[in-house]
Structures are given as structure tokens and as C-alpha cells.
Amino acid sequence: ARARLWDDAFARDDAADADAFAAFFSEAAGLPSVCGHLVAERLAAGGARVARRSFLDFWRDVVAPERDARLRLFAVVAGAPGATALTERDWAPVLDALLARHPGLRFLADHGEFQTKYAATVVARLHYRLDLSRTGRISRREFVRTGAPCPLAALRRLDADPDVNKELAYFSYEHFYVLYCRFWELDSDHDARLGRDDLLKYGGHRLSRAIVERVFDAAPRPYGDGACGDTLRRAAARKQARDDGDGAP
Numbered sequence: 001a002r003a004r005l006w007d008d009a010f011a012r013d014d015a016a017d018a019d020a021f022a023a024f025f026s027e028a029a030g031l032p033s034v035c036g037h038l039v040a041e042r043l044a045a046g047g048a049r050v051a052r053r054s055f056l057d058f059w060r061d062v063v064a065p066e067r068d069a070r071l072r073l074f075a076v077v078a079g080a081p082g083a084t085a086l087t088e089r090d091w092a093p094v095l096d097a098l099l100a101r102h103p104g105l106r107f108l109a110d111h112g113e114f115q116t117k118y119a120a121t122v123v124a125r126l127h128y129r130l131d132l133s134r135t136g137r138i139s140r141r142e143f144v145r146t147g148a149p150c151p152l153a154a155l156r157r158l159d160a161d162p163d164v165n166k167e168l169a170y171f172s173y174e175h176f177y178v179l180y181c182r183f184w185e186l187d188s189d190h191d192a193r194l195g196r197d198d199l200l201k202y203g204g205h206r207l208s209r210a211i212v213e214r215v216f217d218a219a220p221r222p223y224g225d226g227a228c229g230d231t232l233r234r235a236a237a238r239k240q241a242r243d244d245g246d247g248a249p
Contacts, residue, residue: 002028002055002056002059002064003052003056005024005028006024006052006055006056009024010024010052013052014051014052014053015049015050015051015052016049016050016052016055017048017049017050018040018041018044018047018048018049018050019040021036021039021040021043021044021049021050021055022036022037022039022040023036024036025039025040025055029063029072029076030069030072031069031072031073031076031152031155032073032152032155032156032158032159033101033159034094034097034098034101034102034155034158035073035076035155037097037100037101038076038077038079038093038094038097039058039076041093041097042058042079042093043055043058061081062075062076062078062079062080062081063075063076065081068144069152070143070144070150070151070152071140071143071144073151073152073155074086074140074143074144077090077091077094078090079093084139084140085137085138085139085140086137086138086143087136087137087138088123088127088136091119091122091123091126092119092123095118095119095122095123096119098158098171099115099118099119102158102162102164103162104158104162104163104164104165104173105118105164105173117176117180118173118176121176121179121180122170122171122176125169125170125175126138126151126170129148129149129169129170130142130143130145130148130151149169149170151170154167154169154170154171158171185201186198186199186201186202188201196209196212196213196216199212199215199216200212
């Protein structure tokens with residue numbers, strides 16, 4: 001069926017222009033436009049055209065197994081067959097594509113530092129909302145759970161409105177800038193890390209030292225090595241055992 005769609009769209013050519021393919025893929029998969037650009041860049045491998053065979057293989061291995069559009073998005077972001085979790089690194093190409101193409105983010109084109117900080121903040125918001133175990137990995141189950149803003153709906157909202165600030169769950173630039181300014185105010189030595197003394201200044205010194213100590217004691221450590229507090233580490237191990245045992249999405 002997908003071979004016929006390709007043939008109808010591209011007159012049986014063995015390859016398609018990457019931009020035309022991006023629009024074709026998004027429509028065929030029922031996914032936001034950023035997904036088409038993401039897949040086009042991966043399959044074109046730095047070139048300007050996407051091969052028909054590459055598309056058909058990717059569709060068979062990554063897209064076709066997922067009937068739920070939310071899990072199709074999960075699979076496309078992961079970019080590999082049988083992926084069970086998304087890491088921070090998996091989101092980087094998604095943010096690169098948005099920053100390059102969304103009209104509401106064009107003003108950042110000449111501000112690489114703020115592009116990087118914005119992307120990091122969006123990824124942090126995604127993981128904060130979805131990665132309940134604080135392991136730096138969003139499982140399939142967490143990705144589609146109720147009670148958290150849906151990433152698929154958020155990306156569709158970006159397609160529907162050129163004002164990125166109307167997407168309030170993850171991608172608002174205004175939200176990022178408020179967070180950035182507050183962080184900058186608290187980070188007295190501007191080393192991009194908040195220490196206990198920095199956090200004590202929050203809200204006009206409204207937090208007691210006991211509260212700040214509790215925050216640092218309970219909060220997960222940086223995601224790079226997957227380490228976190230003992231309680232969260234044990235919870236993550238139990239969650240992983242459950243996911244491995246029942247194979248549920």
C-alpha cells in the first residue's frame with residue numbers, strides 16, 4: 001500500500017526530493033510536519049533526495065508496527081525498530097528541525113547560544129512531565145499515559161499556529177525565557193549550575209535551608225549516567241522490571 005502511495009506521489013521515481021518527501025511522509029503517517037523533515041534528513045543521509053527503498057524499509061520496520069499515532073511519533077523520534085525508550089539525545093534532531101523551520105522560531109536563526117538553551121529547556125520539560133522515574137528515559141508506557149500533556153498534540157498545535165508561544169505545554173519560547181531569566185538571576189557565579197546558596201535566594205529568600213537541603217537530597221542527579229537518588233533508583237529498577245516482564249506499550 002505504501003509503495004502505491006509513493007508511486008502516485010512521485011510518478012514511480014526511485015528517489016524523491018527531500019522537502020517533497022517530508023510533506024508526503026507526514027501526511028502518509030498522520031504525523032506533524034516536523035516528523036517528515038526528521039525522517040527525510042535521516043533517510044537522505046546528508047543528501048538532497050530520499051530513495052524509495054529507504055522509505056519502504058523505514059516504514060516497514062519503524063512506522064507500520066505502530067497503530068497508535070502517539071506511538072508512531074515515539075518510533076519516529078527514536079528512529080530505530082523496537083525502541084523501548086526515548087533519551088534526551090533522541091529529541092535533539094526534533095528540536096533542530098523545529099528551530100530550522102518553524103516560523104515562530106526564525107528570530108533565533110542568528111543566536112546559536114539561545115537556540116541551544118531553548119532546545120535544552122524543551123527537552124527538560126518533556127522529561128519532567130513524562131519521565132516519572134527520573135532515569136533520563138521515557139518509556140512507551142510513559143509516553144502515552146494520561147495525565148500529562150501529549151507531545152503529539154503539542155507538535156500538531158505548532159503546525160496549526162505560527163505563534164510558538166500558544167503551545168503552553170513544552171515549546172513556548174516565552175516560557176523558556178522566563179525560566180532562563182530566573183535561572184540567571186539565581187546563578188550568582190554564572191556557571192550554569194545552581195548550588196544550595198543560589199537556591200536559597202529563590203522567591204526573596206523564602207525557602208528555608210532545611211527545604212533547600214531536602215530538594216538537593218531528593219532531586220535526581222544529572223541524567224548523563226542515569227544516576228539518581230536511592231529512592232528513585234529503586235523505583236526505576238522496579239519499573240524497568242515491569243516493562244521487561246509484560247511487554248506492554
